[in-house]
Amino acid sequence: MQRISTVGRVLKAAVLASAFALAxxxxxxxxxxxxTTPGAFDASSGTRTFTLGAGSITDVNIAITFSKCDDPSNTDGGRCAGAGFSFNSEIVFRLTSPNGTIVNLVSAGTYGGETPGSGEQTVLFDDEAATTVGGDSVVSGSFKPVGLLSSMDGADAAGNWTLFIQDTVFQDPLNYFSATLSVTTSDVPEPASLALVGAALLGLAGAKRRKAA
Structure with missing residues (x-):
């Protein structure tokens, strides 16, 4: 009886050790x-790709640096050279995760104004921001996207993420300069650790059955 009790204590210790390892x-x-691959989009679209490692997604943010100008194109950054309306409603940004989840960051019509000359701006899309993206002017800052980045939570971050960039109407180009994708994850437990927990639990159950017999 003492031998079985000792085995039980050993197996319990193994379970606890495995639990701490998983935690x-x-x-x-x-x-x-x-x-940092720039591009000018005028009644056209394109994509940029980001590759990340493994981990269970808990939070997603993306910062995009861009400008919306009246002609001509603003490929060098800074303020727009054109002084006419910029037609900000033509801007579209979408982010797609490796498992195919799509989140609209900016949809056509999200920005309603035609403010000229605003030039290069950096917008951080963050579900925890105080206000939602939009308004008459494109301004730098942190904003909630049109969709919910949290819809990507729980999936594996590993693989290629895709940023879709579009200007919907000819003239008044959308100039893209750079973007940074930031994904917070919790590490995925290794299969060996999960197997250790399972084996320990099975062994503990067997020891209890033998003791009862």
Missing amino acids: GGAQAALLTATD
């Missing part, structure tokens, strides 16, 4: 990727 594996990690 340690759930530490938060920040994965980031930056794209």
Whole structure:
């Protein structure tokens, strides 16, 4: 009887050790990727790709640096050269996760104004921001996107993320300069750790059955 009790204590210790190992594996990690390939979009669209490692997604943010100008194109950044209306309603940004979840960051008509000359701006899309993106002018700052980035939570971050960029109407181009994707994750437990927990639990159950017999 004493031998079985000792086995039970050993197995319980193994279960506790495995549980602590799994808890340690759930530490938060920040994965980031930056794209600096500029582009000018005028009644056209394109994509940029970000590649991240593994981890269970708990939070997603993306910062995009861009400008919306009256002609001519603002490929060098800074303020717009054109002094006419910029037609900000033509801007579209979408983010797609590796598992195919799509979040609208800016939809056509999100910005309603035609403010000229605003030039290069950096907008951080963050579900926890105080206000939602939009308004008459494109201004730098932190804003909630049109959709919910939290809809990506729980999936694996590993793989290619895609930023879709579009200007919907000819003239008054959308100039893209760069973007940084930031994804907070909790580490995925290793299969070996999960197997250890399972084996320990089975062994403990068997020891209890033998003791009862």
